[in-house]
Amino acid sequence: MEYLVHMEKDLVDSLDRYIQQEEDKLNRIKTFQSRIREVSQMAMEEPTRHLHHPVNAYLLVKRFTRDWPLLEAWIQEDTAEDFLYNMTKVKESFPSDEDYIGAGKALVRLQDTYDLSTQNIAKGKMGEIATATRPDTGFTKSPELLAEDCFELGRLAYVDQDYYHCALWMEESLARLQPDPMSDLTRDTILDYLAYASYQQNNIERAYQATKELLKINPEHTRAVNNMKFFEKEMEKTQNLVTPQKEEVEDTTVRGEYKRDLARDYLPEREIYELLCQADQPEMFNITPSRGKHLKCRYFTNNNHPRLLLAPQRLEQVFDKPKMWIFHNILTDPEMEVIKKIAQPRLRRATIQNSITGELEHASYRISKSAWLQGWEHKVIRRVNQRVEDVTGLTMETAEELQVVNYGMGGHYEPHFDFARKEEVNAFKELGTGNRIATMLFYMSDVEAGGATVFPQVGARLIPEKGAGAFWYNLFRSGEGDMLTRHAACPVLVGSKWVSNKWIHERGQEFRRKCGLSPED
Numbered sequence: 001m002e003y004l005v006h007m008e009k010d011l012v013d014s015l016d017r018y019i020q021q022e023e024d025k026l027n028r029i030k031t032f033q034s035r036i037r038e039v040s041q042m043a044m045e046e047p048t049r050h051l052h053h054p055v056n057a058y059l060l061v062k063r064f065t066r067d068w069p070l071l072e073a074w075i076q077e078d079t080a081e082d083f084l085y086n087m088t089k090v091k092e093s094f095p096s097d098e099d100y101i102g103a104g105k106a107l108v109r110l111q112d113t114y115d116l117s118t119q120n121i122a123k124g125k126m127g128e129i130a131t132a133t134r135p136d137t138g139f140t141k142s143p144e145l146l147a148e149d150c151f152e153l154g155r156l157a158y159v160d161q162d163y164y165h166c167a168l169w170m171e172e173s174l175a176r177l178q179p180d181p182m183s184d185l186t187r188d189t190i191l192d193y194l195a196y197a198s199y200q201q202n203n204i205e206r207a208y209q210a211t212k213e214l215l216k217i218n219p220e221h222t223r224a225v226n227n228m229k230f231f232e233k234e235m236e237k238t239q240n241l242v243t244p245q246k247e248e249v250e251d252t253t254v255r256g257e258y259k260r261d262l263a264r265d266y267l268p269e270r271e272i273y274e275l276l277c278q279a280d281q282p283e284m285f286n287i288t289p290s291r292g293k294h295l296k297c298r299y300f301t302n303n304n305h306p307r308l309l310l311a312p313q314r315l316e317q318v319f320d321k322p323k324m325w326i327f328h329n330i331l332t333d334p335e336m337e338v339i340k341k342i343a344q345p346r347l348r349r350a351t352i353q354n355s356i357t358g359e360l361e362h363a364s365y366r367i368s369k370s371a372w373l374q375g376w377e378h379k380v381i382r383r384v385n386q387r388v389e390d391v392t393g394l395t396m397e398t399a400e401e402l403q404v405v406n407y408g409m410g411g412h413y414e415p416h417f418d419f420a421r422k423e424e425v426n427a428f429k430e431l432g433t434g435n436r437i438a439t440m441l442f443y444m445s446d447v448e449a450g451g452a453t454v455f456p457q458v459g460a461r462l463i464p465e466k467g468a469g470a471f472w473y474n475l476f477r478s479g480e481g482d483m484l485t486r487h488a489a490c491p492v493l494v495g496s497k498w499v500s501n502k503w504i505h506e507r508g509q510e511f512r513r514k515c516g517l518s519p520e521d
Contacts, residue, residue, distance in 0.1 A: 001408060001409070003093070004093075004095070007090055007093060010086070010090070011086065011087065011090070014082065014083050014086040014087075015083060017082065017083070018079060018080055018082065018083040021079035022079055025074055025077060025079060028074055029071065029074060029075070032067070032071055032074075036063065036067070039059070039063075043056070043060070101156060102367075103409060103410075104152070104153055104156040104157075105156070105160075105410070106367070106409045106410025106411075106491070107121070107153065107409075107410065108153070108156075108157065108162070108165050109410045109412065109491055110410050110450070110491050110493055111165070112260065112274070113274050113277050113278075113412075113450075113490065113491050114274075114277065114278055114450065114491075114493055115274070115278060118150070118168045118169055118171070118172040119172065119175075121145070122144060122145040122149075122150060122172050122176065123144055124142035124143060124144055124145075145172075145176070146176065146180075146183075147173045147174075147176040147177040147178065147180075147183075147185060147190075148173075148180075148183050148185050150169050150170075150172040150173035150176060151169070151170065151173040151185055151189075151190060151193075153165075153169040154166045154167075154168075154169030154170040154172075154173060154190075154193060154197075155193065157169060158193060158196075158197065162264070163196075163197040163200035163201050164197075164201060164258050164259070164260050164261055166193065166197040167194060167197035167198055167201055167203070167206075167256065167258045168258060170190055170193050170194040170197060171194065171255045171256065173185075173190050174187070174190050174191070174194065175255075177190065186217075187213075187217060188214050188217040188218045188221070191210045191211070191213055191214040191217070192214060192221075192223075192224070194206075194207075194210045195207045195210035195211045195214065195224070195227065198210060198256050198258075199227075199231075201256075201258045201259065203256045203257065203258060204231055204234045204235055204238065205235065205256070206256030206257075207227075207231055208228070208231040208232070208235060209256075211224050211227050211228050211231060212228065215228060265364075267414060267415065269415055269456040269457070269486075272456045272459070273414070273415055273454060273456045273488055273490075276452070276454035276455075276456060276459065276461050276490070277450065277452060277454060277488075277490035277491070279452075279461070281459050281461065282459060284459070285458065285459020285460075286459075287320075291320050291321075294317065294320055295316075295317050295318060295319070295320065296316070296317060297314070297315065297316040297317075298315055299312040299313070299314060299315070300312055300313045300314075300315035300327075300391070301313075302390065302391055302392075302393055303393075305390050307386075307387075307390050308390060308391070313327050313328075313330060313391055314327065314328040314329060315327055315328075316328065318460070318462065318470075319455075319458065319460045321458060321484060322455075322458070322472055322473065322482050322484045322485050323472065323473070324455075324460060324462070324470060324471070324472045325470070325471045325472070326462070326465070326468050326469070326470055326471075327391060327468065327469040327470075327471065328465070328467070328468050329467045329468065330387065330391070330442070330467065330468065330469040331384065331442055331444065331467045331468075331469065332467065333466075333467070335380050335383070335384065336442075336444040336445075336466070336467065336498075338378060338380040339373065339380060339381065339384070339402070339404060339444065339500060340404070340444060340498060342371075342373055342377060342378060342381075342404075343371040343373060343404035343406075343500075344371075346371040347369035347370065347371050347404075347406055348369060348370065348371065349367075349368075349369055349370075350367075350368045350369060350370040350405060350413075351370075367407075367410065367411050367412055367413075368405050368406060368407045368408075368411045368412075368413065368489075369405070369406045369408070370403055370404060370405045370406075371403075371404050372400075372401045372402070372403055372404075373401060373402045373403075373404060374401050374402075375401075375402075381402055384402065384442075384500075385399070385402065385502070388440050388469075388502050388504075391471075392438065392440065392471065392504065393512055393513075394437070394438060394504050394509055394512055394513065395508040395509060395512060396502070396504070397508050398431075398433040398434075398504075398505040398506075398507040398508045398509075399502050399503065399504045399505060400431075400502065400503040400505070402500055402501075402502060403500060403501050403502075403503070404444075404498070404499075404500045405498070405499050405500065405501070406496065406497070406498055407451060407489065407491075407492045407496070407497040407498075407499075408492065408496055409492070410491050410492065411489075411491065411492050411497065412488070412489055412490060412491040412492070413488060413489040414488050415456055415486050415487065415488040416486065416487070416488065417474070417481065417483075417485065417486050418436050418439050418474050418485065418487075418503060419435050419436045419437075419474040419475055419481045419482075419485075420435055420436070420481075421481055422481075428505070431505065432507075433505035433506065433507040433508075434505050434506030434507045435474075435475060435479070435481070435505065435506050436474050436475075436503045436504065436505055436506075437473065437474060437475045437504050437505060437506045437509055437513070438471065438472065438473045438474060438475075438503075438504040439470075439471070439472055439474060439485075439501060439502075439503060439504070440469055440470070440471050440501060440502045440504070441453065441469065441470045441471075441499060441500075441501045442468070442469045442499060442500045442501065443464040443465050443466060443467070443468050443469070443470070443497075443498075443499055444466065444467075444498035444499060444500060445464065445466055445495075445496065445497055445498040446464060446465065446466045446495075447464045447492060447494075447495045447496075447497045448493075448494040448495035449492075449493040449494040449495065450490055450491055450492045450493030450494065450495075451464050451489070451490055451491070451492040451493070451495070451497040452464070452490045453470065453487055453488070453489055453490070454487065454488050454490055455484070455485070455486065455487045455488075456486065456487075456488065457483065457484045457485075457486050458484050464497060464499075472485055473485075475506070476516070476519060476520060476521060477513060477514065477515050477516035477521040478515060478516065478519045478521070479506065479515075480519060
């Protein structure tokens with residue numbers, strides 16, 4: 001999205017030039033008006049006598065034949081032509097309505113995953129999450145949202161029949177509403193949406209209050225009149241609230257309480273997944289000292305591999321069940337820049353494989369852009385492939401190509417397995433290389449806030465570290481899938497996350513990773 005920032009800057013510059021041209025034109029017109037008014041007032045004192053003077057008569061004729069037509073030309077002058085041309089030239093690159101809806105949903109996703117209030121988002125206060133996840137990085141600031149911005153977020157949720165977020169954002173819009181000659185947004189419009197969303201959230205009391213306030217502003221609002229009668233009856237039935245007397249003063253600044261519908265986007269481990277994304281590890285996953293003593297750092301040569309003897313890798317085991325390792329600085333900055341440069345123009349929305357048909361398709365639980373790079377395209381890609389083989393001891397002959405992924409605003413990938421389960425009979429069928437035995441995940445950027453890789457089954461959490469590679473086996477030596485490797489890419493809260501990965505397949509590994517004596521080896 002960075003190109004949009006530069007594009008907007010160019011449009012602002014063009015708009016500045018247009019405004020300056022309009023101001024220059026208006027100043028010319030004002031100067032003309034001042035000069036003509038002065039002469040006209042002098043002539044109107046004694047029109048006949050004024051015209052006796054030949055110069056006055058000449059100037060009067062000149063004004064009508066030269067000056068007034070010139071003024072007409074000034075007024076008809078189209079100073080907007082250049083600006084409109086610049087707009088037309090770049091309009092094809094504008095985000096689409098689909099992009100706008102996606103950006104709104106991304107903001108709502110961040111709100112839920114990181115347990116952010118609408119007040120903090122609207123105030124641009126997300127610093128507590130950034131501090132918790134990456135205290136070593138700076139933090140990007142954002143301007144406060146206007147009432148109209150909050151209303152639009154609420155309306156996007158309303159169209160999506162997401163009344164929980166609709167109510168929250170309408171409350172925020174109501175709290176931030178100020179007189180604004182540039183905006184058509186009115187208090188009664190917000191209250192109308194808020195009343196309906198509150199009712200859908202079973203908050204009859206708040207729906208009643210919003211409708212009552214709406215009718216004070218617009219007593220002729222037909223739907224509100226009918227709704228008011230309905231809400232009064234409902235409250236009497238449930239005895240939630242006795243209808244207040246007219247003389248009572250009500251506090252309309254108190255916000256309603258709303259409950260998130262977890263069934264809407266059901267995920268069995270959603271609570272743990274979101275806690276891990278928030279850098280809050282549940283106590284049940286605390287690693288005991290006896291387990292922790294096995295988690296060590298060392299220089300790694302993979303049994304004195306020739307290419308690693310002079311340049312051993314810095315290896316850290318970060319988890320024991322399942323075993324996970326981090327290769328620190330396995331990629332260099334120049335290598336990562338080359339990979340990103342090749343991938344960038346080819347990035348397309350990432351797909352997932354349908355577990356039934358085996359076909360690739362888009363899914364709401366994976367929002368990112370990806371590209372696939374082959375070894376023959378550049379020596380850096382070949383070098384990276386070789387390095388993965390050197391440090392893992394697994395052949396890259398049957399591995400998938402290097403996938404490069406960019407997670408932008410709210411980009412995420414909810415809990416999933418990299419390997420195909422037994423019921424997914426068509427997965428990887430076309431490749432003919434068996435299941436995904438292991439994953440090497442390279443982090444090619446630091447992330448300002450969010451974007452962790454989390455394993456909800458075991459409570460593991462990997463923070464993006466530029467240049468590092470995370471490695472784990474998806475399959476036991478028996479070929480059975482390790483269900484503990486179910487993992488997720490948390491939404492990027494602030495920043496942009498670049499990763500690349502090699503999915504390594506079974507075929508060709510028969511003598512490199514032999515079967516064990518136990519099914520759990």
